[in-house]
Amino acid sequence: xxxxxxxxxxxxxxxxxxxxxxxxxxxxxxxxxxxxxxxxxxxxxxxxxxxxxxxxxxxxxxxxxxxxxxxxxxxxxxxxxxxxxxxxxxxxxxxxxxxxxxxxxxxxxxxxxxxxxxxxxxxxxxxxxxxxxxxxxxxxxxxxxxxxxxxxxxxxxxxxxxxxxxxxxxxxxxxxxxxxxxxxxxxxxxxxxxxxxxxxxxxxxxxxxxxxxxxxxxxxxxxxxxxxxxxxxxxxxxxxxxxxxxxxxxxxxxxxxxxxxxxxxxxxxxxxxxxxxxxxxxxxxxxxxxxxxxxxxxxxxxxxxxxxxxxxxxxxxxxxxxxxxxxxxxxxxxxxxxxxxxxxxxxxxxxxxxxxxxxxxxxxxxxxxxxxxxxxxxxxxxxxxxxxxxxxxxxxxxxxxxxxxxxxxxxxxxxxxxxxxxxxxxxxxxxxxxxxxxxxxxxxxxxxxxxxxxxxxxxxxxxxxxxxxxxxxxxxxxxxxxxxxxxxx
Amino acid sequence: xxxxxxxxxxxxxxxxxxxxxxxxxxxxxxxxxxxxxxxxxxxxxxxxxxxxxxxxxxxxxxxxxxxxxxxxxxxxxxxxxxxxxxxxxxxxxxxxxxxxxxxxxx
Amino acid sequence: xxxxxxxxxxxxxxxxxxxxxxxxxxxxxxxxxxxxxxxxxxxxxxxxxxxxxxxxxxxxxxxxxxxxxxxxxxxxxxxxxxxxxxxxxxxxxxxxxxxxxxxxxxxxxxxxxxxxxxxxxxxxxxxxxxxxxxxxxxxxxxxxxxxxxxxxxxxxxxxxxxxxxxxxxxxxxxxxxxxxxxxxxxxxxxxxxxxxxxxxxxxxxxxxxxxxxxxxxxxxxxxxxxxxxxxxx
Numbered sequence: 001x002x003x004x005x006x007x008x009x010x011x012x013x014x015x016x017x018x019x020x021x022x023x024x025x026x027x028x029x030x031x032x033x034x035x036x037x038x039x040x041x042x043x044x045x046x047x048x049x050x051x052x053x054x055x056x057x058x059x060x061x062x063x064x065x066x067x068x069x070x071x072x073x074x075x076x077x078x079x080x081x082x083x084x085x086x087x088x089x090x091x092x093x094x095x096x097x098x099x100x101x102x103x104x105x106x107x108x109x110x111x112x113x114x115x116x117x118x119x120x121x122x123x124x125x126x127x128x129x130x131x132x133x134x135x136x137x138x139x140x141x142x143x144x145x146x147x148x149x150x151x152x153x154x155x156x157x158x159x160x161x162x163x164x165x166x167x168x169x170x171x172x173x174x175x176x177x178x179x180x181x182x183x184x185x186x187x188x189x190x191x192x193x194x195x196x197x198x199x200x201x202x203x204x205x206x207x208x209x210x211x212x213x214x215x216x217x218x219x220x221x222x223x224x225x226x227x228x229x230x231x232x233x234x235x236x237x238x239x240x241x242x243x244x245x246x247x248x249x250x251x252x253x254x255x256x257x258x259x260x261x262x263x264x265x266x267x268x269x270x271x272x273x274x275x276x277x278x279x280x281x282x283x284x285x286x287x288x289x290x291x292x293x294x295x296x297x298x299x300x301x302x303x304x305x306x307x308x309x310x311x312x313x314x315x316x317x318x319x320x321x322x323x324x325x326x327x328x329x330x331x332x333x334x335x336x337x338x339x340x341x342x343x344x345x346x347x348x349x350x351x352x353x354x355x356x357x358x359x360x361x362x363x364x365x366x367x368x369x370x371x372x373x374x375x376x377x378x379x380x381x382x383x384x385x386x387x388x389x390x391x392x393x394x395x396x397x398x399x400x401x402x403x404x405x406x407x408x409x410x411x412x413x414x415x416x417x418x419x420x421x422x423x424x425x426x427x428x429x430x431x432x433x434x435x436x437x438x439x440x441x442x443x444x445x446x447x448x449x450x451x452x453x454x455x456x457x458x459x460x461x462x463x464x465x466x467x468x469x470x471x472x473x474x475x476x477x478x479x480x481x482x483x484x485x486x487x488x489x
Numbered sequence: 490x491x492x493x494x495x496x497x498x499x500x501x502x503x504x505x506x507x508x509x510x511x512x513x514x515x516x517x518x519x520x521x522x523x524x525x526x527x528x529x530x531x532x533x534x535x536x537x538x539x540x541x542x543x544x545x546x547x548x549x550x551x552x553x554x555x556x557x558x559x560x561x562x563x564x565x566x567x568x569x570x571x572x573x574x575x576x577x578x579x580x581x582x583x584x585x586x587x588x589x590x591x592x593x594x595x
Numbered sequence: 596x597x598x599x600x601x602x603x604x605x606x607x608x609x610x611x612x613x614x615x616x617x618x619x620x621x622x623x624x625x626x627x628x629x630x631x632x633x634x635x636x637x638x639x640x641x642x643x644x645x646x647x648x649x650x651x652x653x654x655x656x657x658x659x660x661x662x663x664x665x666x667x668x669x670x671x672x673x674x675x676x677x678x679x680x681x682x683x684x685x686x687x688x689x690x691x692x693x694x695x696x697x698x699x700x701x702x703x704x705x706x707x708x709x710x711x712x713x714x715x716x717x718x719x720x721x722x723x724x725x726x727x728x729x730x731x732x733x734x735x736x737x738x739x740x741x742x743x744x745x746x747x748x749x750x751x752x753x754x755x756x757x758x759x760x761x762x763x764x765x766x767x768x769x770x771x772x773x774x775x776x777x778x779x780x781x782x783x784x785x786x787x788x789x790x791x792x793x794x795x796x797x798x799x800x801x802x803x804x805x806x807x808x809x810x811x812x813x814x815x816x817x818x819x820x821x822x823x824x825x826x827x828x
Binding site for chain 1: 566
């Protein structure tokens, strides 16, 4: 059964990518609906299997590491696979209605969408360093293709900037992989961990890890390497922005987190961990500050992404030379933060798309009157904002609570200040949007009403983000499952 | 100092040169070429370093082949994007438009 | 002045980066090799279905990497043809009436095609393989295009998209064949390894050539585009 689920998970997105390449937009949408159903079913099945039996290594091609490529299917990986299934289905369903079916080049949306999904799955399950590189490239190129799809000069400029940043990040990561292969002679993460356990000290300092983390931080748009994100996420179409902010930036962060948790103690240093945390804190403040000053609605949401990404990098100082329980708390907090941010940010971008469609302008001050006319979408936007501000009972609150405990428990009380400040600052830019939408402009009375299905989808995502605290126990218990150490080379 | 280690050192130098070009040049095609130079440097290190230690090794060679294909795909995509960007806007670099500082819509 | 200072600063930073990198490489190179990978490889070569170790790594041991890499190529192809909105790729300015060029092409193109076929076949036991052959094939196509020979299959249409996805689909199907037999994804049945690899490589060559050619030809001369979100146009 597990074998069928794994094969289905790997095969379906790639197969659907080539299938939808042959169809036009409308037929591609119908084929995609079937594919979404299959993929959600398979992801859920795999999650349940891991919840029952624990994690395992899956050898591709029947060859075990270090000769072949192995996939690491553990609790954290399947949690992210399930999250991707939820968010990508929502964005795909939204895109099916939102995107103009009459433009002939939009038929290429679906193949790029499915390739993006397959790249994401490859990253969550990856256990081989070079395989992760190819997965990252799969994600980056399809994301760039989606941003540039049918775009005008501004969109093209944003996508070229995005492409150059993504390529530089991948190259830095690849350089790190080259150095690691020279040092340890294996490309599998488990193999390197096993080597580090058996030997006392590696030859040469940890430049490889530093290069990889830097490259991945560039791809995750950590301050000060974040300049490419606001244009790309702000100018792309709303379903694409949702996918980018919710899932694509998390992929490179996921790899960085995996690497840090595996090698950080041996190859990293306290100074490096604190510096990464400091950059994360700076990202929270800088991103929120800039979000308050943006004139366009989607730019506000994009800068909010820059700010929220800063929280994620608090993982680094909170898991370096701290006790087991504190490290686990920090990991759980970050996992919840990733999940709640993905759901909330996707909801926010999709709702923003509806609002912009309705008022016919992308500026914040043009939202006047929308509270009266399109309350449903505005409410979804607001609920997503509740999770971003980390008010109870949302997932964001649960995440911040765990992170606060971890930072106070490990004696690094200064991160608590960052967490609290971040919540207040996010309230600032969100309330600016609410204020604009509750204003009334007597001259504006022409609104376009988007279809009902477009409005329901962000509401569902926002409710999921809100209710995350109630299911967090289940989610976290799967994430921290004991891993069956079979097949580790 | 075997030949392989010389390749790896040359790769390190190419990485620095490519990085400089990528960061400092403004014409998009030149930045793309700089990226390719840096890529070649990384590939040289990838093959040179392990082969200096343990002799001819097919695994990094295969990895570099895959890396070359990925780099070609990325370069080709970048060229198509740059061509279309030039066609739509007449510009060959990302800067040069007003308001490129942060604090406003980019 | 500021620009010159910034250039100096970045140059110094890059030189420092190269130096640190070289020092690191030197340090790593001083320690004897850690991995048992080359040895593991030679032990398992007989089961891989090909004689050349690099081809074995690419198409058997680490075939998942190759599958995803072809996927990356197809993505680039898709994104490229999504930008090309011309209905006709017959650019009259590119047609040449130069008899010398035509004569040269009549000699070169068949030779290049034969070379591509040889590279594909040779990949089994010496350097060569699907990508090398595909690249030569694509270069042949570029020569034909620059020489003005009309190539109808490159119009953005069903035939082009079919050509793009065929190689990848065959590879994917070969990957799934073993799952039906109860084995892992991409595990070729041991007695079918060699014929499977041959079929996959052949179709991949054609597809790779088509992707590279389509990317070369994607000409953004059409102005049709989407307005930005929220634009009144």
